[in-house]
Amino acid sequence: MVRKHLQILSIGTALIAGASGVGAIAVSSSNAGGSQDMADAMSALNRDATSTPADAGLLTAVDRAARGVGGDASAARASLRLLRANLGSAKEGLYAFSPGNGSLCFIFWQRAASCQSDGPGALPGVLFNLSPGGAGYPGQPDDLHAALAGVATDDVASVAITLDGSSRSTSVTDNAFFVDLGQLADWPSSKIELTATYVDGSEESVTLPNLYS
Amino acid sequence: MIAELGTTSSHDDHHEQEVPLIRTAYVRLSRKVYACLAVAVTALVLPAGAFAWYQMYVQNHTMQPLGFQYSSFNSGLNYNAVQWNVPLAIFGLTLCDSGGSCYPYSYDDGGFFSEFRTISYGRAKCHWPYSNQTVYVSFCETSN
Numbered sequence: 197m198v199r200k201h202l203q204i205l206s207i208g209t210a211l212i213a214g215a216s217g218v219g220a221i222a223v224s225s226s227n228a229g230g231s232q233d234m235a236d237a238m239s240a241l242n243r244d245a246t247s248t249p250a251d252a253g254l255l256t257a258v259d260r261a262a263r264g265v266g267g268d269a270s271a272a273r274a275s276l277r278l279l280r281a282n283l284g285s286a287k288e289g290l291y292a293f294s295p296g297n298g299s300l301c302f303i304f305w306q307r308a309a310s311c312q313s314d315g316p317g318a319l320p321g322v323l324f325n326l327s328p329g330g331a332g333y334p335g336q337p338d339d340l341h342a343a344l345a346g347v348a349t350d351d352v353a354s355v356a357i358t359l360d361g362s363s364r365s366t367s368v369t370d371n372a373f374f375v376d377l378g379q380l381a382d383w384p385s386s387k388i389e390l391t392a393t394y395v396d397g398s399e400e401s402v403t404l405p406n407l408y409s
Numbered sequence: 410m411i412a413e414l415g416t417t418s419s420h421d422d423h424h425e426q427e428v429p430l431i432r433t434a435y436v437r438l439s440r441k442v443y444a445c446l447a448v449a450v451t452a453l454v455l456p457a458g459a460f461a462w463y464q465m466y467v468q469n470h471t472m473q474p475l476g477f478q479y480s481s482f483n484s485g486l487n488y489n490a491v492q493w494n495v496p497l498a499i500f501g502l503t504l505c506d507s508g509g510s511c512y513p514y515s516y517d518d519g520g521f522f523s524e525f526r527t528i529s530y531g532r533a534k535c536h537w538p539y540s541n542q543t544v545y546v547s548f549c550e551t552s553n
Binding site for chain 1: 490499500515516520521522527
């Protein structure tokens with residue numbers, strides 16, 4: 197389950213050029229382990245942003261996440277980059293940033309913010325959020341789809357989620373991934389497995405505890 | 410009326426000089442009216458307790474297998490967060506109404522996780538979904 201050598205990788209170039217508000221980010225660098233490594237892998241966080249995000253709510257979320265991991269809010273804001281825009285039917289955005297203390301964070305706006313601050317996550321090189329959708333999300337309909345979203349380092353080729361034997365896979369693009377999971381009520385049960393496939397052909401999987409039954 | 414408000418001009422042919430005075434008087438009156446209105450609207454619209462509220466409802470706590478904790482009830486909750494220290498694991502957050510109904514959990518594997526769902530009145534909940542191990546939780550916190 198745990199990859200022997202937590203290679204966190206070399207993420208070449210990429211990332212977006214994107215749309216709304218913030219500049220492109222590329223992830224790169226080399227190797228090993230936990231949060232420091234993932235943050236180090238985000239070398240493009242130091243690139244100049246092409247513009248500044250205007251959404252005050254997003255910046256507040258960045259500040260809070262930075263404080264939540266004992267980081268610096270101004271460093272977090274300065275490193276904020278849009279990885280993917282217009283995800284799914286709700287046209288959501290996925291951002292990444294580093295609050296300056298080695299942590300790597302992403303925001304799946306406006307669903308969740310996540311930071312890897314203390315050791316590796318459930319899958320090496322992958323940081324994810326499993327959002328149930330439904331009611332309660334600001335500015336979204338009550339039937340908002342469930343989604344798996346997150347960021348991955350350059351050696352992660354794809355991420356798959358298996359729900360009761362039915363698998364949905366997505367390639368990692370611009371160091372980010374997103375899987376539309378439809379309505380949570382449509383899931384036959386809640387046995388969930390996540391699999392990361394790496395560029396060298398290896399795979400790592402984790403079975404999540406019984407989440408929604 | 411204008412004189413009472415401080416007009417000093419009495420020349421009928423200086424109409425253009427009166428315009429600024431009229432405007433000045435009007436502005437003075439408007440400021441008073443707006444100030445009163447602002448106070449009245451604030452008093453009427455904002456109920457007690459409507460200002461920002463924050464609660465750290467778990468702090469430095471070892472949570473048992475399948476453990477969970479609730480915050481206090483409050484209105485307009487729009488932030489819920491957790492920090493925990495078990496690598497290779499996920500954590501769940503949700504909001505619940507006063508009737509005990511909760512949104513489905515949102516799960517994350519980062520170590521720090523916040524979510525932005527809202528609830529008009531209710532309480533926040535953080536949940537450790539593993540049945541075979543404990544977890545050290547630095548904090549669960551919520552605010553409106």
